Amino acid sequence: MTDYIGIIGLGNAGSAVASALAKKTRVIGFDVNPDCKNAAEANGIRWANNYQEIVEHADKIILSLPKPEVSVAITKTLAELSKKPKLVIETSTVTPQTAKTCFEICENSGIAYVDAAIAGGVASMASGSITFFLGGTNEHKDQARPILNLIASNIYDLGLVGAGMGTKVVNNGIMHALMVVLIEAFTMSNKLGVPSQTMIEILNRDEGILRPLVHRVQERMQEGNYEGGMSVTNARKDSVLALETAQELGVPLFATLAAHTPYEIADAKEMGDLDYASLALLWEEWSKVKFTLEN
Secondary structure, X not given: OOOOEEEEOOOHHHHHHHHHHHOOOOXXXXXXXXXXXXXXXXXXXXXXXXXXXXHHHOOEEEEOOOOHHHHHXXXXXXXXXXXXXXXXXXXXXXXXXXXXXXXXXXXXXXXXXXXXXEEOOHXXXXXXXXXXXXXXXXXXXXXXXXXXXXXXEEEEEOOOOOHHHHHHHHHHHHHHHXXXXXXXXXXXXXXXXXXXXXXXXXXXXXXXXXHHHHHHHHHXXXXXXXXXXXXXXXXXXXXXXXXXXXXXXXXXXXXXXXXXXXXXXXXXXXOOOOEHHHXXXXXXXXXXXXXXXXX
């Protein structure tokens, strides 16, 4: 009987996903760590003793694994079993290339494959309100959606295999870099005697931390409109002042210091009168991308 959904990898994320699914359907799980068994069974998850056993009961397998190389190794294992799954849903955080490699392994063995990266923390996983970043062929995504819909609050269909994982990697990279910028900024404001809560309220305004995203990325970069606005020259001046203030306060800067360099490059390229969102033009040149929306 293959009327279960299988989950391989029952760590923090995998067990949360499995527990949420177990409230909606029958779930069987496996992990190389036998210590996961008691917790899994307590959450209504049937325990499998090996990969073959989980596939005997579930022809649709979710992966929630710790490292990209583990995802590749287990995908190879599943593809070599005498009884193979029909669908593999990769929810582990891996690189886009890893997802493509696993897709090729599955495709060569007649197994459907999607990458369904999870956005959010363990709490949203356990509550069954997960946002998925989905990549794959249309046929394979159609096979995965009935399963994902059981525990999804939102599914972003992002295109071909690797797009889901790539989007998560980019999203996480933004969050992690922004965290460093914020720590640097709050260290400076603390040194200036400004309470952290006051800075939170200042940055949480419409004119605060969201403005670069909404006004400059969405409204200027996508429209290719760099006339008027806050000039590169003035933004560079403010960036210099921030660096000087940090030096005066004895606050080491890493992310903020690195972020200053493109302003110097733009100024040297005589872009000073353009809105500072025009720094995007540097990346269009360097990376051969185009940010403007096509009509």
